[in-house]
Amino acid sequence: MGGDAAGLKLAGLVVAWLGGVLLQTTQPQLWPPQAYLAGMALGLVLLASAAAVPRSAPGGGGWPRLACRATGLLLLAFASTGWRASQVLAEALPQAAVQRDVVAEGTVTGLPRRMGGGLQFGFEVDRATLDGEPVAVPRRLLLGWYAGRDDADDGGPALPALATRLQSGERWRFSLRLKPPHGLANPHGFDRELWLFEQRIRATGSVREAGPAAPQRLQAAPVTALGRWRQQARDAVLLQVPDSRAAGVLAALAVGDQAAIEPADWALFRDTGVAHLMSISGLHVTMFAWLATGLVGAGWRRSPRLMQLAATPHAARWGGVLGAAAYAAFAGWGVPAQRTVWMLATAALLASGRLRWPPLLVLLAAAAVVSVADPWALLQPGFWLSFVAVGLLMLGGDAPARAHADRESASDPAAAADIDTGLERPPPTSAWRRLLQATRQLLHTQAVATLGLAPLTLVFFQQLSLVGFVANLVAIPVVTLLITPLALLGLLWPSLWDAGAAVLQLLTAGLGHLPHGPDGVFIAAVAPAWARAAGLLGGLLLLPVLPLRLRLLGLALLLPLLWPAVPRPAEGRFEALAADVGQGSAVLVRTRHHLLLYDTGPTYGPGADAGGRVLLPLLRARGERRIHLLVLSHRDSDHVGGAASLRAAMPVDRLLSSLDEGHALRAGPQPHARCAAGQRWQWDGVRFELLHPPPPPAPLPARPNARSCVLRVEDAQGRSLLLAGDIEAAEEAQLAATQAAALRSDVLLVPHHGSRTSSTPAFLDAVAPRVAVVQAGHLNRHGHPHDAVLARYTARGVQVTRSDTCGAWAWREGAMTCERQSSPQYWRRSTPSR
Numbered sequence: 001m002g003g004d005a006a007g008l009k010l011a012g013l014v015v016a017w018l019g020g021v022l023l024q025t026t027q028p029q030l031w032p033p034q035a036y037l038a039g040m041a042l043g044l045v046l047l048a049s050a051a052a053v054p055r056s057a058p059g060g061g062g063w064p065r066l067a068c069r070a071t072g073l074l075l076l077a078f079a080s081t082g083w084r085a086s087q088v089l090a091e092a093l094p095q096a097a098v099q100r101d102v103v104a105e106g107t108v109t110g111l112p113r114r115m116g117g118g119l120q121f122g123f124e125v126d127r128a129t130l131d132g133e134p135v136a137v138p139r140r141l142l143l144g145w146y147a148g149r150d151d152a153d154d155g156g157p158a159l160p161a162l163a164t165r166l167q168s169g170e171r172w173r174f175s176l177r178l179k180p181p182h183g184l185a186n187p188h189g190f191d192r193e194l195w196l197f198e199q200r201i202r203a204t205g206s207v208r209e210a211g212p213a214a215p216q217r218l219q220a221a222p223v224t225a226l227g228r229w230r231q232q233a234r235d236a237v238l239l240q241v242p243d244s245r246a247a248g249v250l251a252a253l254a255v256g257d258q259a260a261i262e263p264a265d266w267a268l269f270r271d272t273g274v275a276h277l278m279s280i281s282g283l284h285v286t287m288f289a290w291l292a293t294g295l296v297g298a299g300w301r302r303s304p305r306l307m308q309l310a311a312t313p314h315a316a317r318w319g320g321v322l323g324a325a326a327y328a329a330f331a332g333w334g335v336p337a338q339r340t341v342w343m344l345a346t347a348a349l350l351a352s353g354r355l356r357w358p359p360l361l362v363l364l365a366a367a368a369v370v371s372v373a374d375p376w377a378l379l380q381p382g383f384w385l386s387f388v389a390v391g392l393l394m395l396g397g398d399a400p401a402r403a404h405a406d407r408e409s410a411s412d413p414a415a416a417a418d419i420d421t422g423l424e425r426p427p428p429t430s431a432w433r434r435l436l437q438a439t440r441q442l443l444h445t446q447a448v449a450t451l452g453l454a455p456l457t458l459v460f461f462q463q464l465s466l467v468g469f470v471a472n473l474v475a476i477p478v479v480t481l482l483i484t485p486l487a488l489l490g491l492l493w494p495s496l497w498d499a500g501a502a503v504l505q506l507l508t509a510g511l512g513h514l515p516h517g518p519d520g521v522f523i524a525a526v527a528p529a530w531a532r533a534a535g536l537l538g539g540l541l542l543l544p545v546l547p548l549r550l551r552l553l554g555l556a557l558l559l560p561l562l563w564p565a566v567p568r569p570a571e572g573r574f575e576a577l578a579a580d581v582g583q584g585s586a587v588l589v590r591t592r593h594h595l596l597l598y599d600t601g602p603t604y605g606p607g608a609d610a611g612g613r614v615l616l617p618l619l620r621a622r623g624e625r626r627i628h629l630l631v632l633s634h635r636d637s638d639h640v641g642g643a644a645s646l647r648a649a650m651p652v653d654r655l656l657s658s659l660d661e662g663h664a665l666r667a668g669p670q671p672h673a674r675c676a677a678g679q680r681w682q683w684d685g686v687r688f689e690l691l692h693p694p695p696p697p698a699p700l701p702a703r704p705n706a707r708s709c710v711l712r713v714e715d716a717q718g719r720s721l722l723l724a725g726d727i728e729a730a731e732e733a734q735l736a737a738t739q740a741a742a743l744r745s746d747v748l749l750v751p752h753h754g755s756r757t758s759s760t761p762a763f764l765d766a767v768a769p770r771v772a773v774v775q776a777g778h779l780n781r782h783g784h785p786h787d788a789v790l791a792r793y794t795a796r797g798v799q800v801t802r803s804d805t806c807g808a809w810a811w812r813e814g815a816m817t818c819e820r821q822s823s824p825q826y827w828r829r830s831t832p833s834r
Contacts, residue, residue, distance in 0.1 A: 007361055009066050014364040016070035020077025021371045022378050024085070028824035033086045039079025046072030081375040085826065091138045093180050093203040097130055099779060102137060103213045104128040105173045108221075109140075110332070111231055112166050113259045115605060118146035119163045122201075123174075137178065138202035145207040145215075162215055163207075169221030169228040175211020178203045182778040182829055184580045185807025185819045186614055188462070188526055188621035197827035198376050230255045230330060233491055240494045245508075246501035249278055253479075253487040256280040256331035263607035268508065271516035273468020274475040280331040282340035282386050283476075284484055285324050289344055292323025317348045336382050342370045359394045363387060381460035385453060392452035393445060395543055446472055448544065455539035458561055459532050462621055464522045467514045478507055518649070525623025527564035535561025566623035568592055572685030572716030575812040578749065579618060580803045580819065581610040583777030583784070584638035587723055587749060588619075589713055592684035594628045598711060598723050603641030611642025616649050618808075626650060628683075631675070632657035632665065633709040633725035640665060658693060658700055658707040674700075675709035677739075687714045691739055692731060705752065706731055712745060719814070720744070722767060724751040724758075732763035740766040747811065750774045750793075750800075754785020759792055771799045771816060778804040805829075 050068040109122035123141045127134070145163045166172075181204060183192025196204070207215060221228040234251045238260070241247035248260035258279045261269075269275040277283070296319025300312045309315075321344050328337035343366035350357055350365065357365070367387055370377055377383045450469045457464055465471070486500030514520060527535065534557040541554025568590070569575050575590040581601030589596040601610025619627075630652045632640045643665050646652075655672045659665055666672050673679075676695035681688050692710035693700055701707045708725025722745035727735075732751065735743060748769035751758035753776040772793050776784040785802065793800050801809050807819030820828055 007358055010357070011361055011364055012066060012070055013073055014361075014368045016074040017077045017368050018364075018371055018378070020074035021081050021375045023074075024078045024081040025376060025379055027082065027826055030082060030086050030089065030826045033083055033090075036079040036083035036086065039075055040083065043072045043074075043076030043079060046075065077371070077375075084375065088197060088200055088202070089826070091200075091202045093138055093178055094135060097135055097137060097178060099177055099179065100130060101208060101211045102128050102130050102135060102176045102178055103173065103211070104137065104141075104176055105171065105218065106141075108166060108168050108170050108172060109227060111168060111227070111234060111255070111257050111259075113257070115144070115259065117605065118144050119166060120144050121166060121168075123172075126171075140199070140201045141176075141178070142196070142199075142201045142204045143174070143176065143207060144205075147209075165217070167221050167228055168231045169225030170217055171219040173213055173216045173218055175208040175213045175215075176205045177208055177211075178205035179779050180829060182804075184582060184614060185823075185828065186580050186618055187808060187810075187819060187823075189614060189617055191825075191828075193828050194376070194379065194825070198374070226329060230257075230332065234260065236494060237487075237490070237497055240490075240497045241501045243501055243505065246504045247497075249504055250483075250487045250490070250497055250500055252279050253284070253484050254331075254491060256334055256337070263612075265508070268511055268516060271465060271521050272471040272475075272511045272514055273465030274471050274479070274511065276385075277472075277475055277479040279336075280328070280334055281336050282343075283480060285328055285331075285337050285340040286344070287480060287484070288327040289320040289324035293317065293320030296320065296323070314352055317351060321345050321348050336386065338374065339370050339377060339383060339386060342366065342373055345369070360391060363391055363394070381456075385456055385460075388456060389449055389453060392448050392543070395545065442473065442477075444544075446476075451542050452539055455535040455558065455561060458524055458535065459527075462524050462526055464524075465516075465520060466522055467516070467520050471511060471514060474510065475507060478503065483507070522562075523620050524562055525564050525566045526621045527561050531560035531564050534558075564623070569684075569812070573813075574686045574713060574715050574719075574721075576713070576721055576747070576810070577618075578773050578775055578803065578809040579610075579614055580807045581614050581642075581775065583753070583780045583782070584610060584641065585633070585725070585749070585753070585775045586610060586615055586642070587775075588622075589721070591686045594683040595624055595626070596629045596631065596683075596688070597627050597646075598631045599633055599639040599725075600630070600642035600646055602638040609642040609645055611644070611646035612649070613642075615642055615646055619650060624650075627652045629654050629656060630670075631709055631711060631723075632659060633675075633723075634658050634704045634707050635660070635663065636704050636726065639726070656709065658709055660700075675707075685716045688712070689714075689742065691735060691742055692727065708751075710735070712742065714745075719746055721747045721749075721811070722769070723749045726752040726755075726758070728752060728755070728757040729760050732758065732760045736760075736762045736766040743767045745769055747771045747773060748798075750785065750789075752784075753782070754789045755782070756786045756788060759789045761792060764792060764796060764798070768796075769798055771801060773809050774800060774802045776802065776804055780804075 046068055050065045050072065104123070104125050105127050106123050106125040109124050112119050112121035121143055123143050125137055125139050125141060128137045129135060145166070181193055181196040181202060183190075183196070185191075185193075196202075209215060234255050234257050237251045237254060238244070238247045241250060245262050245265055248257075248262055249265065251257045251260040256279065261278060265278075266275065269278050293316045297312055297316030300306050300310075300315045300319075306315065321341070324344050325341050328334075328341050331337055343363075346366040346369045347362050350362055367383075370383070446469060450472075454464055482503050483500050486496045486503065490497035490500060538554040538557030538561070541550045541557065543551075546554075569592055571592050573591075575588075577588040577590075579586045579588065579601065582604070584602035585599040586601040587598040589598065597615070601614060603609045604613065627646075627650060630643070630647070632643060632655070634640075635658070640659075647665075647668065647670075652670050655666070655668075655670045656675055657666070657672065658675045674696075675690055675693060677691050677693065678695050679690040689712045690709060691712060693707045705726040705728050708727045708731070709723075710725060710727060710731075711723045712720060713723075714720040722743065728751070743763075743766045745767055746769060748767050748771070750772050751763075754774045774785045776782075785800075790800060801816075801818065803809065805818075805820065810817050810819075
């Protein structure tokens with residue numbers, strides 16, 4: 001009983017530390033650094049004073065001491081995380097250097113990656129100047145190099161010849177245009193600013209070939225540079241394997257270059273539930289650790305001198321940890337690999353100290369160590385999925401599975417070196433019986449992991465692969481035991497990459513025959529907080545070791561997470577959401593039973609657009625199953641760039657556009673109609689009317705902007721929204737002269753993103769909006785919205801909301817909200833762009 005109480009106390013202390021870290025990461029704004037330093041000092045005082053609690057205190061002083069220590073650890077974790085965050089944010093790009101020609105010298109880091117017709121790479125700055133004077137810029141930058149373009153977000157037509165020679169570890173001098181870190185801010189979307197914050201990247205930018213200093217290589221990469229070795233290995237894989245798709249996966253498994261995997265393959269792996277196997281994950285690092293453990297243990301036993309220096313179990317154990325660390329470093333030292341290395345090191349340290357902690361306590365301790373190394377790992381789904389997966393195997397496996405999980409969680413490399421672990425070994429059995437036992441254990445383990453992780457997967461991603469159980473039964477042994485070893489051994493014997501590619505092609509062909517996409521994935525809307533908590537509890541209650549009645553209760557608790565109630569506008573009302581898509585336009589209009597999408601945002605690069613990256617996750621999180629009407633205002637790519645991928649992933653009932661006949665986006669099963677003034681319809685008591693372009697027989701204007709579909713929406717209470725596309729001064733004048741009464745609206749989607757050619761005074765007087773919404777990219781190269789245009793709105797008392805500072809803008813139940821203000825995070829920008 002005493003051992004159980006000690007274990008509970010240790011677990012309480014670890015949970016207190018993790019709670020302090022997690023509490024700090026939820027702060028919307030940071031306190032001054034001095035406040036965090038004071039908090040750390042107070043935490044240390046509480047920890048030290050715990051020893052002074054007298055034995056005469058209630059409970060012999062044990063529980064008061066525990067409370068004092070737990071409070072001290074929580075405060076220390078909270079304050080130290082806040083102080084570290086303040087140090088990261090303090091390394092900011094000076095405002096004087098934003099979008100100016102900065103000449104910087106430094107070292108190329110990471111693997112340069114082909115993206116969007118250009119090159120993206122990390123850069124560590126040694127020195128920088130602005131107008132010939134030294135300037136302090138952040139040390140770590142993320143840069144793009146594009147031919148003939150200065151905007152790293154938009155990409156360029158072709159990769160410059162000089163950029164093809166860029167090697168990791170080289171020293172270069174560049175002229176740079178830099179920006180503060182920025183990402184799109186949409187409900188339930190990917191937080192790029194958090195990712196940049198975790199990587200300590202405090203500015204992004206692009207290389208300027210025509211700047212004050214031409215790009216120049218100052219020094220080749222050292223022969224021993226790890227980044228150089230990784231890049232050479234990556235390039236060798238891509239050169240050796242003719243199938244580019246297979247080569248990309250092998251490069252990801254060998255050196256951790258996940259960007260080498262093509263988007264179509266990522267979609268297949270994600271929909272079939274095997275994406276976790278196709279990058280350097282904890283499973284691969286652990287496998288390498290066990291291999292290194294076995295080799296070190298076998299070699300150590302053969303040397304009496306080495307055995308005198310250290311016992312074989314200790315040497316094998318730490319050999320496995322060092323091997324895992326070396327592999328993780330060669331694979332790019334990604335966050336999942338880091339987590340696993342810290343887990344292995346923690347378990348090895350406890351085992352070396354002969355601390356016989358329960359496996360779950362070891363797991364908690366490893367989580368605390370990971371949070372010390374990277375506090376913001378607790379905000380990543382992978383942190384919780386990896387730790388919960390191991391915990392489920394410990395709690396929910398049968399006897400052999402639990403023994404295996406205990407060994408793995410304790411990372412006792414002695415087991416791999418065939419050294420006594422204290423576990424009773426089963427008697428010898430036949431090969432057939434061992435195969436049956438292994439199959440049974442694999443099925444049981446996969447069932448526990450699939451059921452146990454399902455609630456977490458729904459909470460984080462709002463989707464479940466319906467074929468993931470079957471796909472993983474095949475993919476886990478094939479990828480772990482065949483493809484990954486062949487990818488790694490190919491570094492020594494490149495011909496093995498061809499064999500790995502052949503196995504991978506067979507695997508992907510098999511996965512392709514499983515239902516995937518909309519047919520193979522269960523998608524749920526984002527559930528409220530209480531439903532998420534109930535679902536997580538229900539997942540724990542589904543463990544096979546628990547009584548049937550508790551498992552039935554767990555199933556009932558899962559239902560609100562699987563099928564949450566989705567709020568919809570009342571009859572006669574509508575909701576609008578202007579998504580943050582960068583330099584482009586996309587607006588959702590929702591009535592009680594219908595959804596209209598006005599434009600689909602821009603294309604970001606090959607295989608990447610707003611439809612797949614922003615709109616599809618947003619629609620699924622909102623519980624949308626189909627688009628009843630898709631309006632494409634005109635053919636410019638910043639308005640229709642995401643249409644193809646969106647239509648491929650979600651049903652669209654009808655298409656309304658000003659696209660020319662023969663345009664690729666008009667092809668398809670959906671009925672198409674041309675936008676024309678005078679078209680009206682009503683959904684659920686909400687009125688829709690098109691005001692432009694002119695109806696037939698008038699031809700469509702030749703200029704794309706001039707033919708923009710202008711749509712007005714009005715509900716039963718008179719709230720109105722005007723979506724103006726990219727119309728310019730001539731079209732605005734025509735509308736103001738002929739349809740002034742119809743133009744008047746409460747909210748205006750600012751024409752042409754705030755260009756100087758739009759938002760004329762007469763048009764603004766006719767619309768008379770209370771609020772104007774600008775959809776424009778952060779520090780975009782067009783200068784949208786223009787200062788003169790903003791001045792016109794300000795002069796009329798119109799509140800201007802910009803997507804680059806607001807994020808997604810929502811209008812529901814009469815209230816208007818910005819994503820950046822409704823979900824503030826201290827790593828997110830909320831100040832004006834200029």
